Amino acid sequence: MAGAQETQLYCLADPTYYDTPGRLRDRAGRYRLGLGAPPAGWRRERRGLWTALRPDGARLPEQGWKIHVSTVPEEAEETLLAVARVCTARRTTFKFLRSDEALRVANGKYMGRGSSGKFVTVYPGSEQEFLAVAAELAEVLAGRLGPYVLTDLRIGTAPVYVRYGAFVELWCQDEDGRPVPALRDPSGELVPDRRDPVFQLPAWVEPPEELRPHLAAREAAGGDLPYRIVEVLQFSNAGGIYLAEHRTTGERVVLREARPHAGLDAAGDDAVTRLRREQWALERLAGLDCVPRLHEVRTVWEHTFLVQEHIEGVQLFAEAIRRYPLVHQNCTAGQRAEYAHWVAGVVAGLEKALGALHERGVRFGDLHPANVIVRPDGSVVLVDFEYAEELTGRSVPIAGAGALQPPPGLDGADADRHMLWATWLMLLMPVMELAERDPGKLPALERRARQWFGLGPEEGPVRPGAVAPVAPVEPVGERRVRELLAGPTLDAARNELVAGIHAGATPDRPDRLFPGDPAGFADGGTGVAHGAAGVLYALHRAGAPCPDEYADWLIAAMRRRGPRPGAGGLFDGPLGVAAVLARVGRGDEAAELAAQARQARPAPTVALHGGRAGAALARLRLADALGSRRELADALADARALDAVLRGRTVPGLGAPTAAGLLYGLAGIALVQLRLYQRTGEDWLLASGREALGRAVAQCVRVPDGSVQVLDRGRRLAYLDRGSSGIALVAREYQALGGSGSEGLEGSEGFDGSEGFDGSEGFDGSEGFGGFGEFGGFGEFLADVRRVCAPGFVREPGLFRGRAGLLLALDRLGGPAARDAVREQVRKLQWHLVARPEGLLVPGMRLRRFSADLHTGAAGVLLALRAVEQGLEGGELLDALTLGPRGAGRRGGLS
Structure with missing residues (x-):
């Protein structure tokens, strides 16, 4: 998934869905060089935010020395024209950002530092041409301004920079198995084209003599801080x-x-x-x-x-996460009251601090929990004054993120007071982004916060501009969602989710069919986790309408992309897509993709999501769907590699497992080995699966509320992707095997549960485990995981990292009252889902935009609701989550 900063970029082009920055609505501000007819003898190409000009007949080398020019918005068009004159005279290919707005995005606060400052890129055809063009540009652009391009070497004092890198699109895998831009080394091997924010040369590249003075100037530049x-x-x-x-x-x-x-x-x-x-x-x-x-x-x-x-203390956001009581299943009224009392104390401190600022004539302008430090004594300190201004000033913009942003018309002290109110509500209901998706959520959030924490209408800070207490009337959209999820069946809710998915489909776009997480753009919108394949699978599994043009789009997109450097796993790469196509009746195209994947380099990681375990399971799915013995043989070869790594043997190109969960760790390996054991009856597969599962359990801890979660780098995790609920679903299947499957799971040789627990400080009461024996067997382990599957609060609704997945785990692990608890969790999905005329929409990861994908969005919620209604048994549920055959449920629905 995209990081927080990258996510911001994918919010620029569309207010509803995550979308590529290349679809920025900036036509009115395009540079003249990118409009009209290109210069005679030149071709123009547009890609994303970039426009390229290439001389007719020009053939670029794969890689070499390239030139970057940076600029500031005030000088951008003049700088571009100056570069264009040099390049057109020499018939040298170049590309440029297409508008001032695109320049501001590329050089924005949240852009990656590796690409920062790059306004024009020049591609000389030879080293001699490179040296001549670089020297001329340094002379022509002397005196102009621009940010330093951190990846490059500066030429003189002009905003001209150079580095050795790829000219054409080549790809290889990094150490985590992800496709990355590549260079070709002298042996012909593709290696990552490193774009870290520091100038560095590939080991085999010797800089031209003409660059030596600039290298020396770089070494001599700067100074030192004390x-x-x-x-x-x-x-x-x-x-x-x-x-x-x-x-x-x-x-x-x-x-x-x-x-x-x-x-x-x-x-x-x-x-x-x-x-x-x-x-x-x-x-x-x-x-x-x-x-x-x-x-x-x-x-x-x-x-x-x-x-x-340096203020001793902890960021308010982190302290709120540590204290927040509603993440626990059995949160008491006393715990809620205690937290509300702490929040009231923090807010009182913030109110006093803002008053002190205002007395000195200063508006803070950017109050939110990440800009507050809580000292050990509970007092608060404001940090990050980048948007501070005179209290009566109007020249500096008010910051504030999303729903924390003051409404128009508020400035000075009232703007700060609004952000104080929003901070108070965010501490009580840390899903304020939902109010951006649907303004009707804001009064609902405040009503719910007051209800949960027992607060009267007079408690909490005053909201500037509010004319009355929170209205008791439920917004129409909220009522609609509640009614859809509270009915005797979930048919209507599923139909509305399907309608929302279809409404967001864009079969005319080549880069994506369905809106999803920003990560979906990395594979052309095709993959199972974040692309079209996952949505097709969910629609098919739910028995929903799925037009043929959707499968046609997916096939065409995979063919456009061509062979990639890696085969990937189940949820990314061609193998997972092939398994989906086989499932929806497109067997010939599935076989075509499987053949391509057979020629690709195996994944270097073990994970089910994008690694070797996922490749094995995808091949097993293909073997079953296509009747292919070869795919089964390849799946068993992957399983042998996984077993070897589990047992400490070196497998070239395959790293050892470190994570514990279903999608990214050991539980995924345990599932694959179990499925292959059930398919072939080979006992070594069962032994291998037991080993993986035992190690996964050993990475769990019991936390103070009695639940069991994965401990990973100091974080306690319960979700299906990396947490204990995914492990428990696999463990439930091994329990169902009885004696044949449970032997040896009481502990795993050489794994005592202590490894990887360096980040456990601060988790008072957490205990590591060596195997199921620490719990008294399967039953106690499953019961302890069950405790974390019905929390009062979950920040996101998604399948693999949100409420939808937890309610599925609860459905399978629950005790006598499980059905009532599952119904309650289904109803709580209403907090997230948004009713629009076109259907139900689901906020994706980080809640900043809506998503239809399987991992984070509507397709995953659809799959979860269908699975709950079908009453799938353990193995059937895991197969539903991992592209397995669709079987009839054995239990009743929600009624």
């Missing part, structure tokens, strides 16, 4: 935030780095502009105990650093 970096707290395109120590005194400080002309925000301000605002605010507010003390501001090399007091 501080030693202890920890990187945050990286962004704007610069870094670092915990540091003074080299002489040892005093701890925080360094806030600002890159000139980089990290542009929505107003077009760069990082240095915002840092200077922060300097102004800290100087104005000096002496207040709710504000860090300013030490100094200094420039080192081209970057400006603000040095401020």
Whole structure:
């Protein structure tokens, strides 16, 4: 899935769905060079935010020295025309960002630092041409401004930079099995084209002699800070935030780095502009105990650093996550009251802090839980004053994310007070993004918060501009969703989900068929997790209408993409797509993709999602659907490799398993080996599966509320993808085998449960396990996992990392009252689902936009509701989650 910063980029082009930045609505601001007829003898190509100009007949090498030119919006069009004159005169291929808005996006605060600053890219046809063009551009652009391109070597003092890299689209796999841009080394092997934010050369490349002076200038540039970096707290395109120590005194400080002309925000301000605002605010507010003390501001090399007091404490957002009681299944009224009391104390402290700022004539402008530090004594400190301004000023934009943003017309003190109210509500209901998807959710969120935490209408901060207490009337959309999920059957809810999926389909687009997580664009919108294949599978499994054009689109998209460097696993890559096509009756095309995957490099990881376990299970699905003995043989070969790794033997190109869960770890291996054992009867497969399952259990801990969860790098995980619920579903099947399957699961040789627990500090009461014997057997383990499958609060609705998956696990692991508990979890999906005229829509990962995909969106929720109604047994449910055959349920529906 996309990270938080990358997700922001995919919110720019469409207010409803995640979409590629290339569909930005910027036509009115396009540069003239990209419009009209191209120059005589040249061809124009458009791809995403970029426009390329290539001379007729030009043939680029695969790789070589390329040139990047950076700029600032004020100079962009003039800089572009200057570069174009040089390149057209020399008939050198180049590309450029198509508009000022595209430039602001590419150089924005949340853009990756590896691509930051690149406005024009020039592709010389030879090293001699490269040196000539670079020298001419450095002369022509002398004196112009632009951010430093961190991946490159600067030529002189102009905004001209160079690096050795790929010219054409080549792909290979990185160490995690993901496809990445590639270079060809001298042996002909494809290796990753590294784009880390530091200049580096491939090991076999010797820089031309003409670059030596620039390399020397780079080594000699800059200076040094009298501080030693202890920890990187945050990286962004704007610069870094670092915990540091003074080299002489040892005093701890925080360094806030600002890159000139980089990290542009929505107003077009760069990082240095915002840092200077922060300097102004800290100087104005000096002496207040709710504000860090300013030490100094200094420039080192081209970057400006603000040095401020390090506040001992924890970020309010992190502290709220640690304390939040509703994630526990049996949360008591006392625990809710205790949390509400803590929130009230924090908000009172924030109200006092804002009052102190306002008395000094300063508006904070960016209050949210990530910009507050809670000291050990409970007092609060405001940090990040980049959007501070005079209380009566109007020149600096008010920040605030999403639903925390003040409404139009509020400024100064009232804007801060609105963000205080929104912060209070976010601490009680940390799903405020839902109000962006549907404004009707906001009063519902406040009503629910007051109900859950026993708060009267007069409690909590005042919301500026609010004319009355929260209205008791339920919004129409909320009522519609509630009624759909509360009926005797879920047919109507499923129909509305299907309608929403069809409404979002775009068969005219080549890059995606259904909207999903931003990660779906990486594979052309085709994959099972985030692309068309997963949606087709869910529609087919649910018995919903699935037009032939959907399968046609998927087949055409896979053929357009052609062979890729890796076969992938079940949820990404061609094998998973092939398994879906076989399931929906497109066997010939499935066999075609399977043959392509057979020629690709095997996945270097073991995971079910994108690794060797997933490849084995996909091949087993294909063997069953197509009657292919070869696919079964290939699946068994994958299983032998997995078994060898489990037993500590080296398998070339395959890493050892580290995670525990179903999609990304050991439980997925256990499932694959079990399915192949059931298919072939070979006992070594069952032994291998037992080993994997025992190790997965050994990575679980019992937490203070009595539930059992995976402990992974300090995080406790319960979801299907990486957590204990996925492990429990697999364990349930081994339990069903009885004596033939449970022997040896009481402990795994050489695995005592302690490995990987370095991040467990702070989890008081957590205990690691060596195997099922620690629980008294399967039954106790399953019962303890069941405790975490019906929490009062879940942030996201999705199948593999949200409420939909947990309710499925609860359905299979539940005790006598399981059906009532499952019904309650189904009803709670109403908090997330949004009713639109076209149907029900499902917010995806991070809740910033809607998604239809299997992993995070509507297809996954559809599959879950169908599985609940079918009453699938354990093995059938796991098969439903992993593209297996569709079987009839053995239990009744929800009624």
